[in-house]
Amino acid sequence: MPLHQRKLEIIIKMSAANGVRRVWVGQNGLLSTPAVSAVIRERVGVDGSKATGAFILTASHNPGGPHEDFGIKYNMENGGPAPEAITDEMFENTKTITEYLIAEDLPNVDISAIGVTSIGGPEGQFDVEVFDSASDYVKLMKSIFDFELIRKLLSSPKFTFCYDALHGVAGAYANRIFVEELGAQESSLLNCIPKEDFGGGHPDPNLTYAKELVARMGLGKSNSEVDPPEFGAAADGDADRNMILGKSFFVTPSDSVAIIAANAVDAIPYFSSGxxxxxxxxxxxxxxxxxxxxxxxxxFEVPTGWKFFGNLMDAGLCSICGEESFGTGSDHIREKDGIWAVLAWLSILAYKNKENLGGDKLVTVEDIVRKHWATYGRHYYTRYDYENVDAGAAKDLMAYLVKMQSSLNEINIIVKGARSDVSNVVNADEFEYKDPVDGSVSKHQGIRFLFEDGSRLVFRLSGTGSEGATIRLYIEQYEKDPSKTGRDSQEALAPLVEVALKLSKMQEFTGRSAPTVIT
Known part of the structure; x- marks a missing residue:
């Protein structure tokens, strides 16, 4: 029996022992993180009940399986991640708990069969309702997007499509949505059989780990595609992250959310009123x-973490949001949503091409991005990840940067010593956020160096893996001149990269001469 199903049995039996009356489970134990949020918010059980929360078993975008990461997340009744007050209370309880209840004699439930199983549990009747993992989510997507217009795009002889689930749970939705509903060819799907170890791969939808898709889209070093598809996308393990690609063209997540927002009212029916x-x-x-x-x-500029977006959405303040870590979403649920982002891009492409779907040349992903840069300017952007760094060394580096921020003059001496063609730093701080909804304050959210021309350097520690620390370095060069927005990204960013590495003493602190991953 797969690992996740064994863990689901434990949750079911503990629920029964603790007085829970009904548990919902996606068929075969498969539900994407965004689908979980949708189910909590939208679904009504056969008895008329609504969900009050959910456990999500996921390795997210890390390597998964019995010998790798296996995470447990809890989502609240609004469909979003549990806030810090709740997770802090859970953690405090783990320090004092001395026993737990579990109905070990409860018979196992067949979670491959849709239906309700009623069992006499220790606290009375206990029901386990197994439901179609995709039906609720597909219904929600069809209420947001014009599926008929997208279907016309996918049926155009000039448009080709490719989607890579990286053997994550998105595979359970890809055939249903892209093939059955939208008419894409089944051959356009890659790695869409969900596997608990993601086929031994790293289900992080970026240029480093989505190698097969990158090659097929004409971006790999050993690309064998004679004519790459017009559009490609990838998902992470639990289907909440996404990567968008055009033919031989990568769309940064930061550009992606900006372009979706700029086109949403015209291209996506859900946002037609603004x-x-x-x-x-x-x-x-x-x-x-x-x-x-x-x-x-x-x-709004918020700390990393989807719960901050959820607060804004619950208060009616935010419709579209995104993170550079390949997460994009809207207020249809309270999680980032990888398939939603793909459908948003397909909607924009369908809208831009609706008068010319049978023509010789379609508006492409690259066309849309370059027009956006011409209108709004280009934010050249990259992220350097230094993974599994010694935790002590990582903390020392961050402390050094905080101390340095007390003197802008000292910072700019180092900056100009590294590259004279970089503008001055005009502000340096540790990002702090006061939530406009609940007034909570989040401190120490990242170290920022803000430049006079709108460029930025940001340093953060991340704890999403199971070993060591990860230092994330974000480098952003803003260019308003339309004649310079077509430069090679590495060329445009090279001066700031040099400044960042010298300013932080990255190699001296970590011993690393290069990052583990460059995005």
Whole structure:
């Protein structure tokens, strides 16, 4: 029996022993993180009940399986991740708990069969309802997007499509949505059989780990595709992250959310009456800021973590949001949503091409991105991940940067010593956020160096893996001159990269001469 199903049995039996009356389980134990959020918010059980929360078993975008990461997340009744007050209370309880209840004699439930199983549990009747993992989610997506227009795009002889689930749970939805509902060819799906160890791969949808898709889209070093598809996308293990690609063209997540926001009202029926506001995580590039200013939208910069977006959405302040870590979403649920992002891009492409779907040349992903840069400017952007760094060394590096921030003059001496062609740092701080909804304050959210020309350097520690520490370095160069927005990204960013490495003493602190992953 797969690992996740064995763990589900434990949760079911503990629920029965603790007085829970009904548990919902996706068929075969498969539900994407965004689908879980949708189920909590939208679904009504056969007895008329509504969900009050959910456990999600996932390795997310890390290597998974019995010998790798296996995470447990808890989502609240609004469909979003549990807030810090709840998770802190859970943690405190783990320090004092001395026993737990579990109905070990409860018979196992066949979670491959849709239906309700009623069992006489220790606290009375206990029901386990197994439901179709995709039906609720597909229904929600069809209420947001114009599926008929997208179907016309996918049936155009000039449009080709490729989707890579990286052997994550998105595979359970890909055939249903892209093939059955939208008419894509089954051959356009890659790695769409969910596997608990993700086929031995790393289900992180980026240029480093999605090698097969990258090669097929004409971006790999050993590309064998004679004519790459017009559009490609990938998902992570639990299907909440996404990567968008055009033919031989990569769309940064920061650009992706900005372009979706800029086109949403025209291209996506759900937003036809307008956007309430937009938001991004602090490390994400300021591309969305420029769109918000241009369209006169409410704008929010929040710490990393989807719960901050959820607060804004629950208060009716935000419609579209995104993170540079390949997470994009909207207020249809309270999680980032990888398939939603793919459908949003297909909607934009379908809208831009609706008068010319039978023509010789379609508006492409690259066309849309370059036009966006010409209108709003380009935020050249990259992220350097230094994974499994010694935790002590990582903390020392961050402490060094905090101490340095007390003197802008000292910072700029180092900056100009590294590259004279980089503008001055005009502000340096540790990002702190006061939630406009509940007034909570989040401190120490990342170290920022803000440059006079709108460029930025950001340093953060991340704890998403199971070993050591990960230092994330975000490098952003803003260019407003339309004649310079077509430069090679590495060339445009090279001066700031040099400054960042010298300013932080990255090699001296970590011993690393190069990052583990460059995005």
């Amino acid at each position: 956007l309430k506001g937009v938001a991004r995580s602090m490390p994400t590039s300021a591309a969305l800021d420029v769109v918000a200013k241009h369209l006169n939208l409410k704008f």
